[in-house]
Amino acid sequence: MKVGVKDLWAGGILIFLALLGLFINGGLLGIGLESHALGTARRMGPGYMPMLVFWLQLGLGCLVVFNAFSNGPDPLERWTKLDLTTLAISVSSGVILWRVMEAIGLNNNYIQVGAPCFVAMAVLAISPAWRPLGLVLASFAIFGLLLEPLGLILALVGLCVVSALADRDHNPVSVIGMTVSLCIICWFVFIYELDIRVPLWPTIF
Amino acid sequence: MELLSNLAHGFSVAMSMDNLIFALLGALIGTAIGVLPGIGPVATISLLLPVTFGQPATTAIIMLAGIYYGAQYGGSTTAILLNLPGEVSSVVTALDGYKMARRGRAGAALTIAACGSFFAGSVATLLVAWSGPALTSVALSFGPADYFSLMLLGLIISAVLAQGSVLKSIAMVVLGVALGLVGTDVQTGQQRFTFGVPELSDGLGFVSIAMGIFGIGEIILNLERPEARSVMSGKVGSLWLTREEFRRSVPSVLRGTVVGSVLGILPGGGAALSAFGSYMMERKLSKYGHEFGNGAIEGVAGPESANNAAAQTSFIPLLTLGIPANAVMALMVGALIIQGIQPGPRMVEAQPDLFWGLICSMWIGNLMLLVINLPLIGMWVKLLAVPYKYLYPAILVFCAIGVYSLNNSVFDVYQTLFFGILGYIFSKLRMEAAPLLIGFVLGPMMEEHLRRAMLLSRGDPTIFVERPISATLIVLCAITLLAMLLPGLRKGKDKALAE
Numbered sequence: 001m002k003v004g005v006k007d008l009w010a011g012g013i014l015i016f017l018a019l020l021g022l023f024i025n026g027g028l029l030g031i032g033l034e035s036h037a038l039g040t041a042r043r044m045g046p047g048y049m050p051m052l053v054f055w056l057q058l059g060l061g062c063l064v065v066f067n068a069f070s071n072g073p074d075p076l077e078r079w080t081k082l083d084l085t086t087l088a089i090s091v092s093s094g095v096i097l098w099r100v101m102e103a104i105g106l107n108n109n110y111i112q113v114g115a116p117c118f119v120a121m122a123v124l125a126i127s128p129a130w131r132p133l134g135l136v137l138a139s140f141a142i143f144g145l146l147l148e149p150l151g152l153i154l155a156l157v158g159l160c161v162v163s164a165l166a167d168r169d170h171n172p173v174s175v176i177g178m179t180v181s182l183c184i185i186c187w188f189v190f191i192y193e194l195d196i197r198v199p200l201w202p203t204i205f
Numbered sequence: 206m207e208l209l210s211n212l213a214h215g216f217s218v219a220m221s222m223d224n225l226i227f228a229l230l231g232a233l234i235g236t237a238i239g240v241l242p243g244i245g246p247v248a249t250i251s252l253l254l255p256v257t258f259g260q261p262a263t264t265a266i267i268m269l270a271g272i273y274y275g276a277q278y279g280g281s282t283t284a285i286l287l288n289l290p291g292e293v294s295s296v297v298t299a300l301d302g303y304k305m306a307r308r309g310r311a312g313a314a315l316t317i318a319a320c321g322s323f324f325a326g327s328v329a330t331l332l333v334a335w336s337g338p339a340l341t342s343v344a345l346s347f348g349p350a351d352y353f354s355l356m357l358l359g360l361i362i363s364a365v366l367a368q369g370s371v372l373k374s375i376a377m378v379v380l381g382v383a384l385g386l387v388g389t390d391v392q393t394g395q396q397r398f399t400f401g402v403p404e405l406s407d408g409l410g411f412v413s414i415a416m417g418i419f420g421i422g423e424i425i426l427n428l429e430r431p432e433a434r435s436v437m438s439g440k441v442g443s444l445w446l447t448r449e450e451f452r453r454s455v456p457s458v459l460r461g462t463v464v465g466s467v468l469g470i471l472p473g474g475g476a477a478l479s480a481f482g483s484y485m486m487e488r489k490l491s492k493y494g495h496e497f498g499n500g501a502i503e504g505v506a507g508p509e510s511a512n513n514a515a516a517q518t519s520f521i522p523l524l525t526l527g528i529p530a531n532a533v534m535a536l537m538v539g540a541l542i543i544q545g546i547q548p549g550p551r552m553v554e555a556q557p558d559l560f561w562g563l564i565c566s567m568w569i570g571n572l573m574l575l576v577i578n579l580p581l582i583g584m585w586v587k588l589l590a591v592p593y594k595y596l597y598p599a600i601l602v603f604c605a606i607g608v609y610s611l612n613n614s615v616f617d618v619y620q621t622l623f624f625g626i627l628g629y630i631f632s633k634l635r636m637e638a639a640p641l642l643i644g645f646v647l648g649p650m651m652e653e654h655l656r657r658a659m660l661l662s663r664g665d666p667t668i669f670v671e672r673p674i675s676a677t678l679i680v681l682c683a684i685t686l687l688a689m690l691l692p693g694l695r696k697g698k699d700k701a702l703a704e
Contacts, residue, residue: 042664
């Protein structure tokens with residue numbers, strides 16, 4: 001079979017998003033949330049344009065899938081068992097943490113988004129193939145988590161240290177040197193010159 | 206004469222101390238990121254967008270423009286010296302430029318690249334100045350239906366000219382339009398697709414999308430395939446051209462300027478496409494076509510002139526019609542809107558400082574770049590010694606603080622993270638992200654015009670073919686789409702982009 005797997009996935013994503021959009025927007029063949037009024041062609045309601053756009057996207061997605069059967073072979077990179085397991089654990093740990101935080105009411109200031117993101121990405125980094133993806137995104141999430149309670153400097157330290165793990169060439173000395181210099185540069189550019197409103201040091205104590 | 210007085214006004218704006226400094230700053234940053242592979246103008250401009258909010262609109266746009274054309278100069282340096290194109294637009298320069306460097310003529314190649322770029326940039330800047338007001342007066346007679354058709358044409362051409370499958374690019378445009386739907390509906394005030402999140406009522410963050418997809422997504426991909434850096438081959442040599450080299454490159458520079466100016470205006474065109482176009486043309490037209498690939502100076506002179514000409518003329522659709530021609534211009538629209546300026550035909554009249562100041566600063570910036578690049582070439586090459594392991598955390602840090610400072614909200618940080626994942630998936634599945642960004646910017650404007658047009662026509666969609674301007678544009682859309690169905694043309698495009 002000469003199937004273009006990449007196109008198959010691409011088309012699948014497009015179709016999924018289009019169906020989801022149609023479902024939320026005005027209902028799909030009678031089922032759905034119908035959250036936006038369609039209006040008429042003369043007086044378009046808020047749901048009219050989304051309807052046009054998502055139907056178009058649905059059609060294009062189907063065409064992409066249809067094309068995929070003739071333009072291959074175009075396989076995705078091989079996923080090992082470790083890749084699949086870490087992906088599964090990562091997603092489920094993120095979802096569980098989200099649920100737990102919901103239950104105990106830890107949901108102010110998007111901490112409920114950031115913490116599961118960080119945990120899921122950190123888990124993902126266990127598998128070598130996902131490591132750059134997992135660590136770069138985890139470093140971003142830890143920045144978001146630390147910034148407001150602990151201040152800019154500590155958030156930067158977190159970001160630098162976690163993201164540095166993604167590159168094997170780093171050693172402790174280079175990480176410390178880089179972190180210190182980036183902190184100084186950022187203090188100068190963002191606090192001293194641009195004066196953005198963000199705490200520099202921890203505020204929760 | 207009006208042009209002259211306008212240009213004089215423009216120079217008085219561009220020569221102010223602040224604007225000169227920021228043009229220089231933009232040119233320097235542009236050259237630096239042009240030299241460095243792995244970070245392009247799209248990522249850099251989205252990175253610096255939040256930093257420019259404090260400045261007046263003119264100064265901000267002058268600096269961002271400087272980054273874009275500065276990157277065209279810088280990209281050629283590493284392409285010639287190291288066979289390592291810093292930008293997509295200088296990929297073809299590496300073909301012959303690096304061979305020239307191996308022969309010891311690196312200096313000559315760098316000189317013709319810089320001088321050709323400067324000449325092309327000057328001509329293209331004049332073209333922007335001359336065509337801007339003319340096109341604007343045409344654009345003012347456009348009704349909502351005409352605007353809708355024009356944007357449709359822009360989206361279709363930008364998808365057709367993008368790299369990779371046309372079908373997928375069109376789908377990405379539509380996906381971009383769909384992402385643009387999130388937020389408050391302008392006419393009824395209803396929340397659409399916001400899921401009750403208050404931060405989403407202004408729509409998805411433009412900077413977050415651009416930074417996530419082009420900044421963070423790129424970093425992850427770069428880390429996944431660590432490249433061995435090649436070492437510089439030999440010395441730069443004399444910067445002077447021989448008489449023979451000069452004679453051979455003049456016609457190429459002229460042709461490259463024309464090709465670049467034309468392709469730059471086209472939506473989806475821009476620097477990369479025109480460099481490819483010019484290289485193909487030189488190989489066909491030049492008397493020395495057989496030397497191509499072995500260090501023909503035409504192969505450097507043509508594409509380098511073309512990419513810089515295109516970098517200037519791609520401002521024409523933005524400044525006159527408010528329609529971005531490529532992803533960088535989409536970012537400029539974002540920058541203008543954040544500054545409270547609605548890009549469109551009224552901009553020339555309403556914002557003369559911005560329009561003429563920008564044009565004049567482009568010329569000044571090109572002059573600066575000539576000076577920055579040629580004598581200081583050694584300094585830029587040293588920049589390559591900065592390992593990527595220090596570069597990417599720095600980019601991440603700037604991204605993170607930058608998005609946070611937009612609204613002082615952590616929500617934007619997580620939004621960027623989400624689009625980073627999306628950008629990673631897109632590039633793994635070879636879904637082009639640039640058309641998505643253009644669709645995202647144009648989507649809300651298109652909806653606005655569609656609704657107005659349909660209201661005027663009392664719900665009759667034939668308005669789009671009844672008005673002559675709109676009808677012409679719709680026919681052009683159809684021709685473009687049909688042309689892509691022809692197998693011959695499609696193969697030609699694939700071949701041109703593959704080389």
